Amino acid sequence: MSSLFSKSSTLRQGVKITDEEFIRLRDFIYGKSGIFVDEKRKYLFESRFSRRLGELGLTNFTDYIKYLKVDRGQELKQLFAMVTTNETSFCRDTKQLDSFRDNLLKEVLDRQRKAGRLELNVWSAGCSSGEEPYTLVFLLLEILKAEITRWRINITAVDLSEDMITRAKAGIYTEYAFKTTPDDIRKRYFKEVEGGWELDPRIRKLVKFMPMNLNDSLAIKRIPRSHIVFCRNVIIYFDDAMKRKVVQAFYDNLLPGGYLLLGHSESLHKISQSFKPVHNAGAIAYKKEE
Amino acid sequence: MSIKPIDELKPGMVLASDLIAKDGRLLFRSGTELADNQLQLLKRVAILEADVEPDLSDLTEADLLAVEDYVREFFLYVNPDHPAVIEMFHIALELTARAVAGGWKLPDLDERRAANVEHLEDVFVAGMGTPETIVEHETELASFPDIFFRIKEVLEDDAASADRIAKVVSTDLSLSAKLLKLVNSPLYGFPQTIDSISRAVALVGGKELSTLALGISAINYFKDIPPELVDMPSFWRHSITCGIFARMLAGTQSGLSAERFFIGGLLHDVGRLILFKKLPYASTEAMLFARENYLPLVEAEMAVMELCHTDISTPLLEAWKFPESLAVMINYHHSPMEYPNPLEPAIVHVADNLTNAVEIAQGGMYVMPGLDEQAWELLGINPEETLNQAVSQYADQIDLVMSAFF
Numbered sequence: 090m091s092s093l094f095s096k097s098s099t100l101r102q103g104v105k106i107t108d109e110e111f112i113r114l115r116d117f118i119y120g121k122s123g124i125f126v127d128e129k130r131k132y133l134f135e136s137r138f139s140r141r142l143g144e145l146g147l148t149n150f151t152d153y154i155k156y157l158k159v160d161r162g163q164e165l166k167q168l169f170a171m172v173t174t175n176e177t178s179f180c181r182d183t184k185q186l187d188s189f190r191d192n193l194l195k196e197v198l199d200r201q202r203k204a205g206r207l208e209l210n211v212w213s214a215g216c217s218s219g220e221e222p223y224t225l226v227f228l229l230l231e232i233l234k235a236e237i238t239r240w241r242i243n244i245t246a247v248d249l250s251e252d253m254i255t256r257a258k259a260g261i262y263t264e265y266a267f268k269t270t271p272d273d274i275r276k277r278y279f280k281e282v283e284g285g286w287e288l289d290p291r292i293r294k295l296v297k298f299m300p301m302n303l304n305d306s307l308a309i310k311r312i313p314r315s316h317i318v319f320c321r322n323v324i325i326y327f328d329d330a331m332k333r334k335v336v337q338a339f340y341d342n343l344l345p346g347g348y349l350l351l352g353h354s355e356s357l358h359k360i361s362q363s364f365k366p367v368h369n370a371g372a373i374a375y376k377k378e379e
Numbered sequence: 380m381s382i383k384p385i386d387e388l389k390p391g392m393v394l395a396s397d398l399i400a401k402d403g404r405l406l407f408r409s410g411t412e413l414a415d416n417q418l419q420l421l422k423r424v425a426i427l428e429a430d431v432e433p434d435l436s437d438l439t440e441a442d443l444l445a446v447e448d449y450v451r452e453f454f455l456y457v458n459p460d461h462p463a464v465i466e467m468f469h470i471a472l473e474l475t476a477r478a479v480a481g482g483w484k485l486p487d488l489d490e491r492r493a494a495n496v497e498h499l500e501d502v503f504v505a506g507m508g509t510p511e512t513i514v515e516h517e518t519e520l521a522s523f524p525d526i527f528f529r530i531k532e533v534l535e536d537d538a539a540s541a542d543r544i545a546k547v548v549s550t551d552l553s554l555s556a557k558l559l560k561l562v563n564s565p566l567y568g569f570p571q572t573i574d575s576i577s578r579a580v581a582l583v584g585g586k587e588l589s590t591l592a593l594g595i596s597a598i599n600y601f602k603d604i605p606p607e608l609v610d611m612p613s614f615w616r617h618s619i620t621c622g623i624f625a626r627m628l629a630g631t632q633s634g635l636s637a638e639r640f641f642i643g644g645l646l647h648d649v650g651r652l653i654l655f656k657k658l659p660y661a662s663t664e665a666m667l668f669a670r671e672n673y674l675p676l677v678e679a680e681m682a683v684m685e686l687c688h689t690d691i692s693t694p695l696l697e698a699w700k701f702p703e704s705l706a707v708m709i710n711y712h713h714s715p716m717e718y719p720n721p722l723e724p725a726i727v728h729v730a731d732n733l734t735n736a737v738e739i740a741q742g743g744m745y746v747m748p749g750l751d752e753q754a755w756e757l758l759g760i761n762p763e764e765t766l767n768q769a770v771s772q773y774a775d776q777i778d779l780v781m782s783a784f785f
Contacts, residue, residue, distance in 0.1 A: 094473065094476070100451070100459040101460055102451070102459075129456075130674070133455050136455050184500070325682050353660055354665075358507070
């Protein structure tokens with residue numbers, strides 16, 4: 090094949106990572122975030138980080154690892170952005186959400202009403218740019234309607250990436266975030282602005298966002314005890330040990346009778362026996378028994 | 380492919396397909412470089428347009444850079460210093476540049492990610508299906524084509540005569556038609572048309588033809604998969620491409636029957652079809668996860684479902700009592716070195732990688748699956764020479780082989 094591209098145009102673009110550096114960096118990331126980077130992803134990892142090394146003017150990974158350690162956490166933000174992705178949209182996994190609204194959410198709200206405590210705490214762990222916790226607000230509005238003013242609703246939404254938290258607070262979304270969203274939801278709660286769609290500020294203020302590392306046990310203890318924990322498509326990034334640790338933290342945080350919801354394809358099978366799996370119309374949730 | 384009207388044709392342009400006159404006469408073969416006198420002839424016989432190789436000189440520096448950035452993303456997962464990977468990168472660059480010169484627009488990020496799968500429902504809830512239960516659910520519902528077992532019987536019978544083989548295969552008309560188209564395709568390049576199965580048995584060999592028949596009859600099983608779950612034409616194009624490459628790579632090794640490799644390549648991803656049937660939502664999530672994280676599909680399947688398509692093909696092919704040597708190629712195509720005798724699965728492994736490289740220019744969505752360096756070594760081939768040769772032969776064969784099947 091005759092070539093337009095010079096044969097010398099190399100595939101490699103950045104600095105090479107040695108096996109030893111890879112292991113050190115991998116362990117560092119694991120220690121900080123619980124995210125486990127498999128050996129098979131070495132080259133992917135190398136190319137993602139190479140660009141950052143270039144920006145910092147570093148010529149090898151050993152220097153980068155040193156930099157991470159002396160930088161007191163500033164560089165960690167960049168690093169976390171490089172090891173996570175943030176695929177999400179409003180009302181993602183409608184079957185699970187419908188089932189949640191019609192079964193578990195009703196049950197929890199009824200229980201609270203009976204006990205005379207019009208209070209609901211929800212924790213959205215790994216909220217990305219806010220689509221999930223805001224979707225929960227839509228569900229609550231739908232189910233409680235005017236009654237919502239009498240309730241004390243606390244939705245705490247956390248994510249590893251500060252960038253994501255900033256975007257979540259801003260509440261402006263592009264078309265992509267609506268690919269699984271019914272049109273009436275968009276019409277009711279969003280208005281078109283330059284660069285996308287802005288969420289009604291009255292809804293934005295119902296969610297409390299903060300950056301948080303799920304590997305940070307102390308930080309997790311500051312989250313109010315929850316009736317419901319949402320953690321969808323997050324534990325997929327963790328190895329089994331970290332999955333166990335995080336799921337235990339959810340268990341400890343949940344109030345008796347509370348529910349944990351995972352992503353559609355995630356399960357606690359092999360991870361934890363503490364919860365009772367509850368099946369409702371094709372969706373599965375995990376209950377902390379009373 | 381780039382169709383140009385007659386006024387835009389210039390001397391030096393190369394035909395990308397045979398040029399046929401209105402009366403059906405072949406004017407010039409694909410690959411002919413058009414000269415002045417030929418262009419005049421075309422005008423005289425009132426040819427209106429011709430399919431020519433895209434004019435690469437139309438590409439700007441910015442186009443080339445965009446192509447390079449685009450293709451590079453598909454190689455983020457693999458070793459950028461490995462000679463075979465580098466060669467596949469160059470092949471992908473070249474093909475993508477040609478596609479862009481031919482008018483193809485590089486897909487943007489949203490196009491590569493968008494998918495709404497909310498209507499899909501999995502048969503098994505997360506974590507509840509094992510490869511065995513998933514396959515059982517499948518094999519209980521639908522039985523495998525009868526012709527498959529009859530062919531398998533003759534294939535396993537060393538004493539089966541050419542006549543008997545031809546007779547068994549000929550009982551299935553649609554299968555025979557496909558086989559004849561296949562042996563008449565450039566894959567074989569026989570000088571004369573082969574018009575009967577018994578002639579095909581004589582020329583290709585009894586065992587070889589039965590192996591082909593076996594594999595092709597297996598495809599029939601999957602013909603009813605709903606198109607919204609998986610784009611079947613592109614699935615089979617991927618499979619056939621892999622088959623063509625596996626067959627060629629097998630030819631570089633001594634003593635291997637090429638037909639088995641064509642079938643091994645053809646069926647290497649069958650486990651994925653079962654995943655699509657049984658776990659459509661989870662499979663689509665795996666596809667999205669792969670695209671977002673620049674991971675090979677097989678690794679995304681593991682992350683999302685804790686099992687992958689070769690975990691499924693293993694009990695599936697066992698349930699169908701597939702010939703062991705074919706099953707091995709399929710079940711180990713992502714991990715050839717885990718099989719004690721790794722050469723055969725290694726060939727399908729390399730073929731699958733090369734397939735992914737050529738698919739980038741056709742809108743392929745997934746990064747290179749990952750080349751096992753030891754598996755590559757086993758083949759002992761020169762990357763530049765062999766891979767380029769394979770790709771240029773493939774370009775001549777793929778459309779005609781595809782048309783034998785669909």
